[in-house]
Amino acid sequence: MKKVGAKKLLPELAKLLKQKFPRQLAQYKGELNKLARDPLVQEQFLAHLSEISKMISNPRFRSGFFRAYLRIYRRKINKDGRHGSIIMEITKHCNQQCQHCYSRAEFKKNMKDAVVKRIVKLARNNYKHVFVTGGEPTLDRRVLAIAxxxxxILFFMFTNGGPINRSYAAKLSALGNLIPVLSVDGGAQKRHDYFKGQGSYLQVQRAIKILNAARIPWGYLSMVTNLNAREVLSKKFVKIMKKKGAILARYLEYIPVGAQALPKLVPTAKTYYLMEKRKAQIIKNSEIYMQETAQKRCSGLIFFDVDGNIKCCPFFHYAKHNILGGDIERLIKDSTLDWCHAQYPGECPIYADPEGFKKYLLGKQWTSTVSFNERNSITPRLAKVMSRNYRSFLKIKSARGL
Ligand code: SF4
Ligand code: SF4
Incomplete structure (x- = not known):
């Protein structure tokens, strides 16, 4: 009979494990032996472990990354980019009142335990990582227990940093698989506080110091608007954030949804171009680790809102299905198919044609997940401005490239 599993670990992988992950090598021997049956999987695992050992110095977090990638490769989860992870809006509670908030933070609600349980189960079997968002997720103590x-599973938690104190950092430090991603919307106090409220810059800087002191890896997230784009996308800003200790970055464009739409923050064509160009440069030149999320056409994200509705974009408050409504994989597939079949120019349907896209999805039985006011925050006039800006951006991109 043919013997299965006779292969050995690739020499480079065995060497790296011995040098950088000796405890894991002993602890997960059986799992690693199973991995050894597939050289291709081993090569991918090796690439990730090399990256992790360069980025993460804290042994607990190295171990957290190791465990997550071992699960990913053992289960052959090979979805990439934005399809590799899911997003869970665990709470709507928040300690801040940012003027560009897309999440309507005053809406006080927590995700039901049954919903959380289904999401985590889904993630374990099918996805690489979970992004936890809110509201302010650190206000929901279940996050620590879930991790x-x-x-x-690696959990990346979007936080404004305010509630991170020494005691919270000690809890994060004991876990090793919950990584804070701090909202930083300006390089200086004035700009950041303009968006996120007085005192918030000092709070986030304090959080950075506390996380660094506890050797907790962290990243940053900047909302790109017409007012801060040049600043947060600059090489200088990325360099400063890296110097402060950030290991990863993420940029999201402002979309005028939420309790109020702020037309002056909507990116112009030039701002949009700058954002796309800089994102591509940051990745190409490895200025800081940033996941590649650009696509020719948006194929949607998998975002579970606080009520368990399956959204395909955090900023678009409409859904067709709820996670408690049946076979979850079928529901995700159905939502994604609707999302992908829309017709519009460029990548982002919300910028390209906010009105037409909404009409298209309403015709496919998608319904609003939020209040009347929020649903109408993109007025027909604003929709025209967004669409015009976006189409001009596409022209600039096609003339100059990125
Ligand atoms: S953007 Fe985030 S931190 Fe600000 S109010 Fe909204 S949920 Fe809270
Ligand atoms: S609709 Fe636009 S903002 Fe939303 S995920 Fe797609 S590309 Fe991003």
Whole structure:
């Protein structure tokens, strides 16, 4: 009979494990032996472990990354880019009142435990990582318990940093698989506080110091608007954030949804171009680690809102299905198919044609997930401005490239 599993670990992988992950090598021997049956999987695992050992110095977090990638490769989860992860809006509670908030933070609600349970189960079997968002997720103590009970999943938590104190950092430090991603919307106090409220810049800087002191890896997220684009996308800003200790970055464009739409923040064509160009440069030149999320056409994200509705974009408050409504994989597939079949120019349907896209999805039985006011924050006039700006951006991009 043919013997299965006779292969050995690739010499480079065995060497790296011995040098940088000796405890894991002993602890996960059986799992690693199973991995050894597939050289291609081993090569990918090796690439990720090399990257992790360069980025993460804290042994607990190295171990957290190791466990997560071992699960990913053992389960052959090979979805890439934006399809590799899911997003969970665990709470709507928040300690801030940012003027560009897309999440309507005053809406006080927590995700039901049954919903959280289904999402985590789904993630374990099918996805690489989970992004936890809100509201302000650090205000929901279940996040720590969820990370503790699921040590083989990496959770990236978007936070404004305000509630991160020494005691919270000690809890993060004990876990090793919950990574804070701090909102930083300006290089200086004035700009950041303009968006996120007085005192918030000092709070986030304090959080950075506390996380660094506890050797907790962290990243940053900037909302790109017409007012801060040049600043937060500049090489200088990325360099400063890296110097402060950030290991990863993420940029999101402002979309005028939420309790109020702010037309002056909507990116012009030039701002949009700058954002796309800089994102591509940051990745190409490895200025800081940033996941590649650009696509020819948006194929949607998998975002579970606080009520368990399956949204395909955090900023678009409409959904067709709820996670509690049946076979979850079928529901995600159905939502994604609707999303992908829309007709519009460029990548982002919300910028390209906000009105037409909404009409198209309403015709496919998608319904609003939020209040009347929020649903109408993109007025027909604003929709025209967004669409005009976006189409001009596409022209600039096609003439100059990125
Ligand atoms: S943007 Fe985030 S931190 Fe600001 S109010 Fe909204 S949920 Fe809270
Ligand atoms: S609709 Fe636009 S903002 Fe939303 S995920 Fe797609 S590209 Fe991003």
């Amino acid at each position: 503790k009970n699921n040590p083989d």
